[in-house]
Amino acid sequence: MEIKPCVNIRQEWDIVGARQLGREKAKELGFGTVDQARIATAISELARNIYLYAGTGKVYFETIDRLDKKGLKVVAVDEGPGIRDLSQVMQDGYSTSGGLGAGLPGVKRLMDTFEINTEWGEGTEIIAVKWVR
Amino acid sequence: MKKEKLDLEDYRKLLKQYLLTHDETALYQAEQLSKLSVQHNVSPEEIIHVHIEALKELYPNLQKEVSDSLNFLLEAMISYGLALQEYQSLREKQSALESEISVAANMQKTLLQTKKPTIKGLDIGAVSVPANQMNGDYYHFIEGADGTLGIALADVIGKGVPAALAMSMIKYSMDSFPEQLRQPAQILESLNRVVERNVDTSMFITMFYGLYNPVSQTFGFSSAGHEPGFFYFHETESFSEITARGLVLGATSDARYNEEIMTIAEGDAIILLTDGVTECHLGDRFIERDEVLEVIKHYLHLPAQEAVEKVYKHFERLQDFHLRDDFTLIILKKEN
Structure with a gap:
């Protein structure tokens, strides 16, 4: 089995590490500069959420190489408190940090697919994929 | 996109x-x-x-x-x-959201519409304009089989959608009252119970109910904390406030309302309004009730509908075409 490249998020500095690793994978896959920047920003947002709301967790990457398309899968997992009101968190205009463009709706926009599994009290797993254009 | x-x-x-x-x-x-x-x-x-x-x-x-x-x-x-x-x-x-509200506002207009009745010897004018899309003021004319005319005027403190919802409730309740329930005090007491049971205590509704009897040429009325209107006496060319004491609707479950009766003669007028009229803002200050009266007096010689519209236009202009509160004005002029 392939060992998945993974970054543990324990402190703010680790967010940078996650971005860095994600960007390398994106480059390898042949993403253009704009998409690289978008992926890095999405990773930032996911890692930052872990750092701010769960304390610790990890971000790992999988490359998807299919006949018809290639892509990068970013998975963020934590065992934090989970999200109580998911539809609220996924709503535009909702932000704990204030300001437009931040949060999970931002990640959803930056990536091509977005999936979230969360249970109040048990943690959160977010899976997002970006396809090479 | x-x-x-x-x-x-x-x-x-x-x-x-x-x-x-x-x-x-x-x-x-x-x-x-x-x-x-x-x-x-x-x-x-x-x-x-x-x-x-x-x-x-x-x-x-x-x-x-x-x-x-x-x-x-x-x-x-x-x-x-x-x-x-x-x-x-x-x-x-x-x-x-805006288009949804405008659909709701149209629906409200249909639900709350009231036909201005034709009563011999009474010239009626009414205007009601919401500050936003939905109206928190409400007026209704109810013609009785006995020839009397009931006039309901209510104002929810606050405006917009919540106020409009509360108004619809008042309208439905009144529709469900039996035909013989005509006395202003009884009507307010019944509505008070409905409001007390169904509306959050933070929401206040004031209401005035008047009953015109063309046979006895009298006007009976009760008020639930509503902005006082005015009587105009033709003989003395003077105004007096229509005062009736009573709590706002829904404050307690067993509120009682007094009923006053006035005799009205030819040339007299009854002026009913909501606080959107008397609380027009002029820059930082509210205009005085006396100023409102001056304006009404100025137009009172006109047919009632024309008069209320002129008064409304006057205050609309005065406030730079931007109403702060729902505005409702009713004028009843006694003719021969």
């Missing part, structure tokens, strides 16, 4: 033209392109990307630091792009 691809070729030409000539035309076209990009949801990072590509084509030996710094700028713009997208989605949501 359709994404229009920014045309690299166009951009490159424009950039080249500008770099060579410093031509204002190129800048003007860049401005057009920028507007078009916003319209087509092209994010800033995409524009920067096109810029970088165009620059590289024009200057294949572009200094590394310059191209790196532009990549840096591209990264720095990502969040602006996201904010723009979110802003646009919020704007769409807002306009959806």
Whole structure:
């Protein structure tokens, strides 16, 4: 089995590490500069959420190489408190940090697919994929 | 949302033209392109990307630091792009919400509409205009089989959707009252119980109910904390306040209301209003009730409907066509 490249998020500095690793994978896959920047920003947002709301967790990457398309899968997992009101968190205009463009709706926009599994009290797993254009 | 691809070729030409000539035309076209990009949801990072590509084509030996710094700028713009997208989605949501409210407002108009009755010897004028789309004021005329005319006027403190919902409730309750329930005090007591049971205590509803009897030429009325209206006495050419004491609806379950009776003669008038009339703002200050009376007096010689409309137009103008509160004015003029 392939060992998945993974970054543990324990402190703010680790967010940078996650971005860095994600960007390398994106480059390898042949993403253009704009998409690289978008992926890095999405990773930032996911890692930052872990750092701010769960304390610790990890971000790992999988490359998807299919006949018809290639892509990068970013998975963020934590065992934090989970999200109580998911539809609220996924709503535009909702932000704990204030300001437009931040949060999970931002990640959803930056990536091509977005999936979230969360249970109040048990943690959160977010899976997002970006396809090479 | 359709994404229009920014045309690299166009951009490159424009950039080249500008770099060579410093031509204002190129800048003007860049401005057009920028507007078009916003319209087509092209994010800033995409524009920067096109810029970088165009620059590289024009200057294949572009200094590394310059191209790196532009990549840096591209990264720095990502969040602006996201904010723009979110802003646009919020704007769409807002306009959806607005059209929903305007449908609701139309529905409310249909639900609460009341026909101005034709009563021999009584000239009736009524105007009710909401400050926003939904009206928190409500008036209704109820003709009795005995020839009497009931006039209900209510005002929810507050405005907008919650006020409008509360008003609909008042209207339905009144519709369900039996035909023989005509006495103002009884009607207010019944409505008080409905409001007390169904509406949050933080919401206040004031109401006036009057009953005109053409046979005895009397006007009986009760008030639940409603803004006092005015009587106009033709004989003395003077005004007096229509005062009746009573608690606002819903304050307690067993509120009692007094009923007063006035005799009205030819040429007299009854003026009923909500606080949207008496609490018109003039800059920082409220206008005085005396000033309201002056304006009403000025137009009172006109047919009742024309008079209420003139008074409304006067205050609308006075407040720069921006009502702060729902405005309702009813004038009843006794003719022979």
